[in-house]
Amino acid sequence: MPHIFSHLRHETLESETRLDTQPAASIITGMGLKGTELILDVGAGIGYVSLPLARDFQQSTVFSMDLQHEMSMLLHSRIMETGLDNVSGITGTVHTIPFQPGSMDVVFMVNVFHELEDLPKAMSEIRRILRPGGTFWVVDFQKINGSFGPPIEERFSPVEVEQLVKDASPSMSLAQRHEHHEWYQLGFRRD
Numbered sequence: 167m168p169h170i171f172s173h174l175r176h177e178t179l180e181s182e183t184r185l186d187t188q189p190a191a192s193i194i195t196g197m198g199l200k201g202t203e204l205i206l207d208v209g210a211g212i213g214y215v216s217l218p219l220a221r222d223f224q225q226s227t228v229f230s231m232d233l234q235h236e237m238s239m240l241l242h243s244r245i246m247e248t249g250l251d252n253v254s255g256i257t258g259t260v261h262t263i264p265f266q267p268g269s270m271d272v273v274f275m276v277n278v279f280h281e282l283e284d285l286p287k288a289m290s291e292i293r294r295i296l297r298p299g300g301t302f303w304v305v306d307f308q309k310i311n312g313s314f315g316p317p318i319e320e321r322f323s324p325v326e327v328e329q330l331v332k333d334a335s336p337s338m339s340l341a342q343r344h345e346h347h348e349w350y351q352l353g354f355r356r357d
């Protein structure tokens with residue numbers, strides 16, 4: 167059973183180490199957005215990526231979903247503080263996503279893939295809500311003893327993620343790959 171990152175540790179999602187090592191701006195740039203997309207952030211936590219994304223692309227609509235109600239409540243307060251009206255927080259699981267088929271242009275998950283309980287179900291849901299040609303981004307930790315993140319035995323390499331996504335959802339193909347020392351970003355295109 168994968169380990170879920172607890173809301174009690176939410177402050178570490180914005181630690182100095184993380185800000186230096188995995189800046190949200192780098193993740194956002196890596197997605198190459200037009201700026202008008204409908205976007206779902208799966209396992210959004212306290213909005214480390216969702217909030218700057220919504221601020222930088224105010225013509226986009228960002229839905230930030232997290233499994234833990236407490237995390238969503240923290241995110242909700244932060245959204246209220248920003249005054250942004252193009253981002254909203256939802257409590258929910260990737261295993262049953264509360265959106266219509268083909269409704270999203272982009273789905274992304276940052277440091278969440280290694281926590282998923284049922285990958286085939288998660289991929290089937292992501293595929294269902296993505297429009298044809300839509301993109302699914304996985305950002306996760308390199309399989310090394312890094313300066314932050316889960317123990318090495320809980321991590322997947324980019325090659326493992328590529329294979330797992332392909333096995334779970336053959337209609338998703340790897341379209342882009344950005345490698346960093348401590349993390350990677352893979353972009354899959356839905357047929």
Ligand SMILES: C[S@@+](CC[C@H](N)C(=O)[O-])C[C@H]1O[C@@H](n2cnc3c(N)ncnc32)[C@H](O)[C@@H]1O
Pocket residue numbers: 170171179208209210211212213214215231232233234237258259260261275276277278281282283
């Ligand atoms: C390590 S945190 C990352 C949070 C955020 N993406 C970030 O980069 O700061 C992982 C988050 O994924 C959420 N999560 C884990 N499994 C999930 C699922 N099945 N559906 C939705 N969220 C999930 C957890 O509740 C946790 O908040």
